[in-house]
Amino acid sequence: xxxxxxxxxxxSREIIKEEPGVREAVTGATIAFDEKxxxxxxxxxxxxxxxxxxGVKNHTLTHLDHYLTEAEARLEAxxxxxxxxxxxxxxxxxxxxxxxxxxxxxxxKGKSMATEEIDLNLALEDAGIEVFETDLGEYILxxxxxxxxxxxGPAIHKSLQQVQRLxxxxxxxxxxxxxxxxxxxxxxxxxxxxxxxxxGITGGNFLVAETGTVALIENEGNIRxxxxxxxxxxxxxxxxxxxxRMTDLAGFLQLTARAATGQPIGCFVSLVQGPAVHPDDDGxxxxxxxxxxxxxxxxxxxxxxxxxxxxVRCGACLNACPVYxxxxxxxxxxxxxxxxxxxxxxxxxxxxxxxPLPFASSLCGACTDACPVxxxxxxxxxxxxxxxxxxxxxxxxxxxxxxxxxxxxTRPGLYRLAGRIGSRLGATGVAxxxxxxxxxxxxxxxxxxxxxxxxxxxxxxxx
Amino acid sequence: xxHEGAVPVGWGGYLSRMNxxxxxxxxxxxxFADAAADAVRLLRHLGCDVTFPPGQTCxxxxxYNAGKSRDAMRMARHTxxxxxxxxxxxxxxxxxxxxxxKFYPRVVRGAAGAAGQAGAGARxxxxxxxxxxxxxxxxxxxxxxxxxxxxxxxxxxRVAVHQGCHALRELRLETELAVxxxxxxxxxxxWEAQDECCGFGGLFSVKMTDVSAAMADRKxxxxxxxxxxxxxxxxxxxxxxxxxxxxxMGVEFVHLATALWRGxxxxxxxxxxx
Numbered sequence: 001x002x003x004x005x006x007x008x009x010x011x012s013r014e015i016i017k018e019e020p021g022v023r024e025a026v027t028g029a030t031i032a033f034d035e036k037x038x039x040x041x042x043x044x045x046x047x048x049x050x051x052x053x054x055g056v057k058n059h060t061l062t063h064l065d066h067y068l069t070e071a072e073a074r075l076e077a078x079x080x081x082x083x084x085x086x087x088x089x090x091x092x093x094x095x096x097x098x099x100x101x102x103x104x105x106x107x108x109k110g111k112s113m114a115t116e117e118i119d120l121n122l123a124l125e126d127a128g129i130e131v132f133e134t135d136l137g138e139y140i141l142x143x144x145x146x147x148x149x150x151x152x153g154p155a156i157h158k159s160l161q162q163v164q165r166l167x168x169x170x171x172x173x174x175x176x177x178x179x180x181x182x183x184x185x186x187x188x189x190x191x192x193x194x195x196x197x198x199x200g201i202t203g204g205n206f207l208v209a210e211t212g213t214v215a216l217i218e219n220e221g222n223i224r225x226x227x228x229x230x231x232x233x234x235x236x237x238x239x240x241x242x243x244x245r246m247t248d249l250a251g252f253l254q255l256t257a258r259a260a261t262g263q264p265i266g267c268f269v270s271l272v273q274g275p276a277v278h279p280d281d282d283g284x285x286x287x288x289x290x291x292x293x294x295x296x297x298x299x300x301x302x303x304x305x306x307x308x309x310x311x312v313r314c315g316a317c318l319n320a321c322p323v324y325x326x327x328x329x330x331x332x333x334x335x336x337x338x339x340x341x342x343x344x345x346x347x348x349x350x351x352x353x354x355x356p357l358p359f360a361s362s363l364c365g366a367c368t369d370a371c372p373v374x375x376x377x378x379x380x381x382x383x384x385x386x387x388x389x390x391x392x393x394x395x396x397x398x399x400x401x402x403x404x405x406x407x408x409x410t411r412p413g414l415y416r417l418a419g420r421i422g423s424r425l426g427a428t429g430v431a432x433x434x435x436x437x438x439x440x441x442x443x444x445x446x447x448x449x450x451x452x453x454x455x456x457x458x459x460x461x462x463x
Numbered sequence: 464x465x466h467e468g469a470v471p472v473g474w475g476g477y478l479s480r481m482n483x484x485x486x487x488x489x490x491x492x493x494x495f496a497d498a499a500a501d502a503v504r505l506l507r508h509l510g511c512d513v514t515f516p517p518g519q520t521c522x523x524x525x526x527y528n529a530g531k532s533r534d535a536m537r538m539a540r541h542t543x544x545x546x547x548x549x550x551x552x553x554x555x556x557x558x559x560x561x562x563x564x565k566f567y568p569r570v571v572r573g574a575a576g577a578a579g580q581a582g583a584g585a586r587x588x589x590x591x592x593x594x595x596x597x598x599x600x601x602x603x604x605x606x607x608x609x610x611x612x613x614x615x616x617x618x619x620x621r622v623a624v625h626q627g628c629h630a631l632r633e634l635r636l637e638t639e640l641a642v643x644x645x646x647x648x649x650x651x652x653x654w655e656a657q658d659e660c661c662g663f664g665g666l667f668s669v670k671m672t673d674v675s676a677a678m679a680d681r682k683x684x685x686x687x688x689x690x691x692x693x694x695x696x697x698x699x700x701x702x703x704x705x706x707x708x709x710x711x712m713g714v715e716f717v718h719l720a721t722a723l724w725r726g727x728x729x730x731x732x733x734x735x736x737x
Contacts, residue, residue: 009670322660362660408520440669442672443706444706447705454487457497
């Protein structure tokens with residue numbers, strides 16, 4: 001996916017002003033998801049589960065080298081083949097090479113953020129291979145040639161009417177079809193794609209080191225088919241997806257489902273350990289696991305940002321986020337959007353590439369309360385902001401104004417004088433001409449200062 | 464002069480009057496001066512002696528939220544010195560109270576880590592001492608004074624609570640504002656967006672002004688039938704009211720201190736007066 005983060009402010013403005021349907025669809029869907037998450041959490045001792053999950057992930061990240069080596073050995077013992085990709089280019093080359101080796105003409109895919117991150121579809125299509133997204137939301141977006149807007153519900157920004165029109169147009173379904181009818185129309189196309197496909201490509205929610213197991217959670221059954229029907233299965237997995245033991249997976253499957261949708265567990269959980277062994281076995285002849293770094297070791301080395309690698313991609317922070325709700329994911333300009341995107345993207349892409357995302361938050365903290373692995377997102381945002389200030393990536397006027405505030409605020413006499421002048425001046429038209437306040441005042445009535453300041457009231461005596 | 468002769472209702476009043484230093488905050492000083500004065504009246508009524516250390520300035524949150532931690536540290540140092548001798552510090556702002564209570568210790572830790580400077584331990588101790596004796600107004604009345612019954616001056620008033628994010632998610636004041644308003648006679652009406660961020664976020668509302676305004680709209684558009692929206696945070700109110708007036712929606716915002724004081728007195732001062 002092309003990185004277009006720089007335009008966050010103008011893109012969000014465009015979406016809010018010109019595509020009001022997006023705000024409506026995203027707000028409605030995320031509030032519903034967030035409600036389900038709350039319900040899902042309320043049925044368990046969520047705080048205890050979240051602390052446990054945080055601990056397991058911290059341990060795993062601290063000993064990542066150990067568990068990666070163990071996972072590789074187990075996978076190979078199971079008959080799977082392991083590939084290491086240090087960046088997106090290498091990852092694309094590995095998968096395309098595998099496709100060519102197996103004379104693949106047609107690929108079915110399960111929903112995977114990692115493959116979006118490395119822009120895999122484009123590379124496969126350039127190699128003349130036909131690619132079908134088989135998650136219903138991803139399929140809708142593939143028809144529309146749009147990137148996903150949400151980790152879990154990629155087409156969350158679309159209304160039912162938009163999908164009805166699209167499917168009537170492209171698949172010949174009834175223009176007023178209910179969701180079941182629409183799913184059936186997609187199913188007819190995708191069933192054929194599954195049968196024809198030579199290769200299935202998925203991501204991986206977790207990779208268990210102890211057993212060499214790629215675990216995949218879903219509700220539609222398309223991943224089950226993607227991992228079992230085609231001759232070759234390729235799982236593209238970020239190196240932070242490791243869990244030490246099968247017992248850890250048991251907990252994470254439940255907590256992740258609750259955080260994402262409030263479900264006690266996903267409708268389908270696929271555990272992929274390797275290819276079919278006997279000729280009569282179901283399943284692919286070959287299983288390949290591509291372990292992708294693509295900036296993750298840099299994030300791991302960062303003093304603060306490493307905590308973002310605990311992320312299990314449940315989307316709970318997006319659902320809880322009032323900032324995300326106004327625009328959906330496209331405004332953020334890259335695959336990982338919302339609160340987690342704003343702390344992860346600067347680590348994966350470099351802060352310079354990810355500006356101004358650390359500032360695309362009111363720091364309300366709803367994300368952190370929702371996060372199943374307790375990533376302190378507001379704190380991480382502040383660390384990125386600090387780095388942005390130190391590296392001079394913010395407007396100089398802003399830096400000067402804040403340094404000025406500190407100089408004034410450490411001199412009480414000057415502070416009192418400046419406060420009186422500032423609040424009075426702020427109420428006049430002058431404010432609208434100022435560089436930063438002018439923007440603010442465009443959509444808001446200017447604040448009216450009190451007749452007398454509190455200091456004056458205090459001096460005169462409060463009765 | 465309702466505080467004179469009033470029986471102190473806080474337990475502190477029975478032992479000795481508690482000394483409270485008011486940290487008024489920038490916005491309350493200039494935009495909610497009457498509400499800050501109402502906070503003084505309320506605290507006196509509840510058995511406190513209120514002082515106003517004159518050297519106080521800005522808590523430094525604008526710099527902290529912008530990632531300018533060295534500037535924030537300068538302001539934190541100043542504030543820690545100003546309130547060093549106070550018995551308790553009360554702020555009519557959940558957000559600024561959070562800055563002092565939760566973020567000063569972080570700022571001090573960060574500065575110590577960055578510079579390895581001498582005296583860092585003393586500053587850390589000072590920050591932690593100030594954090595322990597600092598309270599948001601609602602937190603102080605409800606938890607420190609243990610008061611929830613204030614009167615019935617707000618009888619017949621339908622109010623909705625706008626929860627400031629810092630008070631809600633850092634100080635975990637989840638029901639305190641509603642309990643106090645009900646204890647002042649008001650009917651607190653449910654509001655689906657009550658706990659959602661209004662989109663102020665200081666610098667955020669300036670840098671991402673369109674998203675910020677859309678967030679305010681979500682709050683305003685979901686309001687039930689009511690007389691007032693009450694909040695303990697001036698920043699949220701300036702932002703929400705700015706959007707409210709720009710759109711001509713006619714919603715009336717009242718600071719918690721003013722609402723509670725009217726609960727005590729039943730006074731019929733126009734709520735819009737600042």
